[in-house]
Amino acid sequence: xxxxxxxxxxxxxxxxxxxxxxxxxxxxxxxxxxxxxxxxxxxxxxxxxxxxxxxxxxxxxxxxxxxxxxxxxxxxxxxxxxxxxxxxxxxxxxxxxxxxxxxxxxxxxxxxxxxxxxxxxxxxxxxxxxxxxxxxxxxxxxxxxxxxxxxxxxxxxxxxxxxxxxxxxxxxxxxxxxxxxxxxxxxxxxxxxxxxxxxxxxxxxxxxxxxxxxxxxxxxxxxxxxxxxxxxxxxxxxxxxxxxxxxxxxxxxxxxxxxxxxxxxxxxxxxxxxxxxxxxxxxxxxxxxxxxxxxxxxxxxxxxxxxxxxxxxxxxxxxxxxxxx
Ligand code: B12
Ligand code: SF4
Ligand code: SF4
Numbered sequence: 623x624x625x626x627x628x629x630x631x632x633x634x635x636x637x638x639x640x641x642x643x644x645x646x647x648x649x650x651x652x653x654x655x656x657x658x659x660x661x662x663x664x665x666x667x668x669x670x671x672x673x674x675x676x677x678x679x680x681x682x683x684x685x686x687x688x689x690x691x692x693x694x695x696x697x698x699x700x701x702x703x704x705x706x707x708x709x710x711x712x713x714x715x716x717x718x719x720x721x722x723x724x725x726x727x728x729x730x731x732x733x734x735x736x737x738x739x740x741x742x743x744x745x746x747x748x749x750x751x752x753x754x755x756x757x758x759x760x761x762x763x764x765x766x767x768x769x770x771x772x773x774x775x776x777x778x779x780x781x782x783x784x785x786x787x788x789x790x791x792x793x794x795x796x797x798x799x800x801x802x803x804x805x806x807x808x809x810x811x812x813x814x815x816x817x818x819x820x821x822x823x824x825x826x827x828x829x830x831x832x833x834x835x836x837x838x839x840x841x842x843x844x845x846x847x848x849x850x851x852x853x854x855x856x857x858x859x860x861x862x863x864x865x866x867x868x869x870x871x872x873x874x875x876x877x878x879x880x881x882x883x884x885x886x887x888x889x890x891x892x893x894x895x896x897x898x899x900x901x902x903x904x905x906x907x908x909x910x911x912x913x914x915x916x917x918x919x920x921x922x923x924x925x926x927x928x929x930x931x932x933x934x935x936x937x938x939x940x941x942x943x944x945x946x947x
Pocket of ligand 1: 657737
């Protein structure tokens with residue numbers, strides 16, 4: 623707590639056997655689409671005890687990130703809340719400081735491909751699995767990012783919380799694409815968060831439901847009753863350097879290298895800005911005005927077929943909605 627972590631607890635560095643099995647099963651069912659991350663090598667990501675010789679403890683830590691934010695206006699796109707600032711970088715620094723304090727050998731893993739962060743958090747009792755798949759922590763809700771420190775120091779373990787969602791199903795009902803296919807099971811092929819980070823053209827159902835979102839999706843957290851407390855507590859905090867909204871015109875006209883450098887904190891395939899631009903084109907169909915038509919026309923006639931096709935789609939939608947108004 624002295625280091626500014628909002629929750630932390632430990633578990634023994636032991637294999638995550640059930641998660642390893644679940645990853646293999648869901649992968650075989652296609653539920654992870656084409657993602658690799660922790661999912662490509664569960665023999666690594668579910669084995670903290672193999673990360674280095676002598677690994678004994680896993681410390682899971684959470685940073686609460688909820689801030690109140692404005693709704694997008696004309697020509698604006700929305701970022702998911704966890705991406706308003708680089709919370710992962712902050713968590714890495716805090717966990718490294720923790721590692722220095724307790725001594726011994728350690729590795730810090732935050733959103734890394736080599737470790738499944740949610741499983742450590744549940745084992746250590748930082749939170750429990752919600753039906754939306756997110757880890758929910760008492761007081762903090764699910765508006766948290768998670769990170770892990772693996773250490774050769776023996777640390778007194780916490781205990782799983784033994785809590786669950788009860789009869790609630792709000793997130794399952796609220797998901798606009800039906801991506802929560804069973805309690806706690808996500809089908810990435812339907813999840814808007816996945817599509818905003820995908821390396822292909824966006825399918826029609828995702829385009830229609832993305833609205834102003836250009837990165838991630840928060841709907842299954844917005845409806846969660848466990849988040850009301852944290853929202854109330856943090857609801858008066860100032861935005862500071864947080865960036866909830868972006869100018870879509872800026873995303874579509876900025877210099878490639880400058881745009882990539884500015885958005886180090888976002889994941890997009892191969893660090894290729896075309897994927898940010900693809901999302902911006904789709905968002906313009908929702909928040910664009912007739913002033914944005916020339917920009918869409920320019921993209922629609924461009925040589926990059928991925929962007930040209932999304933621009934044509936957005937242009938049609940924008941013209942339809944302008945005609946209706
Ligand atoms: C790949 C990935 C994704 C994929 C999802 C793939 C998936 N199904 O997990 C995509 C791109 C879609 C994604 C989206 C998001 N992600 Co993400 N993602 C990851 C990543 C890199 C790996 C996750 C992983 O390994 N999953 C493996 C699967 C098997 O785990 P699982 O889905 O949790 O499955 C467990 C449950 O199903 C549970 N279970 C089994 N049976 C049952 C039954 C019941 C009833 C219940 C309740 C549970 C349950 O056991 C399973 C195994 O442990 C982690 C970072 C990391 N290195 O760990 C971040 C991470 C999970 N993501 C995070 C965030 C913030 C998000 C988003 C909120 C971002 C956004 N706003 O758009 C969304 C949330 C979408 C959602 N509803 O989950 C945070 C989650 C924080 C939290 N509070 O839980 C993480 C931990 C990043 C971080 N370091 O903070 N993500
Ligand atoms: S992130 Fe959005 S699309 Fe994905 S499961 Fe949650 S509500 Fe559904
Ligand atoms: S909305 Fe309801 S079912 Fe979904 S995670 Fe929150 S408490 Fe659980």
